[in-house]
Amino acid sequence: MSATIITITSGKGGVGKTTxxxxxGASLADLGYRVVCIDADIGLRNLDVVMGLENRIVYDLxxxxxxxxxxxxxxxxxxxxxxxxxxxxxxxxxxxxxxxQDMVRITDExxxxxxxxxxxxxxxxxxxxxxxxxPADLVLIITNPEVSAVRDADxxxxxxxxxxxxxxxxxxxxxxxxxxxxxxxxxxxxxxxxLAIDLIGVIPEDEAILIATNRGTAASLDSKSKAGKAYRNVxxxxxxxxxxxxxxxxxxxFFRRISRIMKxxxxx
Amino acid sequence: xxxxxxLRIGRRGTAYTAKKRLQTxxxxxxxxxxxxxxxxxxxxxxxxxxxxxxxxxGSVQLSLTKERDQQRLVADIPLANRRSRRRAT
Ligand SMILES: Nc1ncnc2c1ncn2[C@@H]1O[C@H](COP(=O)(O)OP(=O)(O)OP(=O)(O)O)[C@@H](O)[C@H]1O
Ligand SMILES: [Mg+2]
Numbered sequence: 001m002s003a004t005i006i007t008i009t010s011g012k013g014g015v016g017k018t019t020x021x022x023x024x025g026a027s028l029a030d031l032g033y034r035v036v037c038i039d040a041d042i043g044l045r046n047l048d049v050v051m052g053l054e055n056r057i058v059y060d061l062x063x064x065x066x067x068x069x070x071x072x073x074x075x076x077x078x079x080x081x082x083x084x085x086x087x088x089x090x091x092x093x094x095x096x097x098x099x100x101q102d103m104v105r106i107t108d109e110x111x112x113x114x115x116x117x118x119x120x121x122x123x124x125x126x127x128x129x130x131x132x133x134x135p136a137d138l139v140l141i142i143t144n145p146e147v148s149a150v151r152d153a154d155x156x157x158x159x160x161x162x163x164x165x166x167x168x169x170x171x172x173x174x175x176x177x178x179x180x181x182x183x184x185x186x187x188x189x190x191x192x193x194x195l196a197i198d199l200i201g202v203i204p205e206d207e208a209i210l211i212a213t214n215r216g217t218a219a220s221l222d223s224k225s226k227a228g229k230a231y232r233n234v235x236x237x238x239x240x241x242x243x244x245x246x247x248x249x250x251x252x253x254f255f256r257r258i259s260r261i262m263k264x265x266x267x268x
Numbered sequence: 269x270x271x272x273x274x275l276r277i278g279r280r281g282t283a284y285t286a287k288k289r290l291q292t293x294x295x296x297x298x299x300x301x302x303x304x305x306x307x308x309x310x311x312x313x314x315x316x317x318x319x320x321x322x323x324x325x326g327s328v329q330l331s332l333t334k335e336r337d338q339q340r341l342v343a344d345i346p347l348a349n350r351r352s353r354r355r356a357t
Contacts, residue, residue, distance in 0.1 A: 146286070147286050147289055147290050147293070150290055151290065151293055151294065151297065154294050154297065158298070182281055183280050183281020183282070183283050183284065184283055185283055186286050186287060186290075187283065190286075190287045194287065
């Protein structure tokens with residue numbers, strides 16, 4: 001095995017990185033892969049609660065870095081999916097407890113025994129972000145359809161290109177089709193127009209995300225959730241499948257525009 | 269903003285405004301040239317040019333644009349309207 005390492009980042013906070021990591025992790029594991037999710041948001045750990053594993057934490061990423069435990073001991077197995085693991089962030093330390101080289105070393109060790117390694121990046125462009133992207137084979141940039149989030153995404157795209165980690169792929173999250181339809185929310189193609197980047201997912205705003213988070217499960221395992229389905233499709237695209245983009249609104253012109261932008265072959 | 273512009277934006281919804289604003293802010297972000305710096309450049313440019321040619325100071329325009337991957341500073345510098353010179357040419 002030799003895992004693909006994917007970092008999920010955004011620039012702006014609160015746009016859905018942690019939710020995306022949990023949902024993609026569950027979707028990839030559900031496809032039969034061995035997946036390790038790493039929470040790189042040291043000091044503000046959250047992936048543990050989103051995945052519902054907060055009560056099982058013994059060791060964390062900083063314990064691994066500092067040699068207090070073996071890597072295997074810090075890997076928490078998911079409750080539902082046999083091949084899904086979490087390496088939690090430390091809660092009582094700060095970002096400087098881990099270096100980009102530490103991240104590369106740890107993921108190199110993990111690479112041998114997993115198919116996918118997903119890294120949940122903290123918001124911002126400082127040390128935590130640099131730690132998170134250091135080992136990445138692919139960076140997913142997540143944004144919301146609003147000016148400030150897209151602006152920050154642009155900055156991140158520039159930075160990952162400067163670090164030679166580009167070109168990344170874009171996940172547009174929390175789309176409200178009804179608002180897009182009446183012209184009060186940036187449409188997917190508006191955003192692709194201004195950010196020169198490939199799209200890999202469009203996730204609708206969905207109450208099921210909060211409900212799943214309340215329970216500590218992934219919405220992507222809920223077959224009725226639209227956002228969950230959209231995340232399953234992102235996982236399949238990561239896996240090399242050509243999956244058409246979901247129709248998120250009644251206006252079918254939208255779908256045609258998207259499928260024109262996302263021509264097969266543009267994918268990794 | 270003209271009445272018709274307002275009307276058009278009204279019909280297109282606020283997403284149209286958002287996109288326009290986003291395009292402008294990204295042009296500045298990517299070039300590292302803030303609107304303030306652009307203004308300062310314009311003033312300096314007018315001063316320099318004025319030492320050599322007579323220009324219509326009030327109508328000078330300096331803007332940042334983007335064509336594909338190439339960012340450009342575009343200057344539009346109208347010369348002062350001098351009848352005598354126009355006749356001579
Ligand atoms: N598609 C969605 N529909 C509805 N709510 C969503 C969606 N995606 C994310 N959220 C909600 O948005 C909030 C922020 O999400 P999340 O914690 O994943 O963001 P983040 O980018 O990891 O934040 P931070 O920068 O603080 O780490 C959460 O309350 C989450 O439930
Ligand atoms: Mg987070």
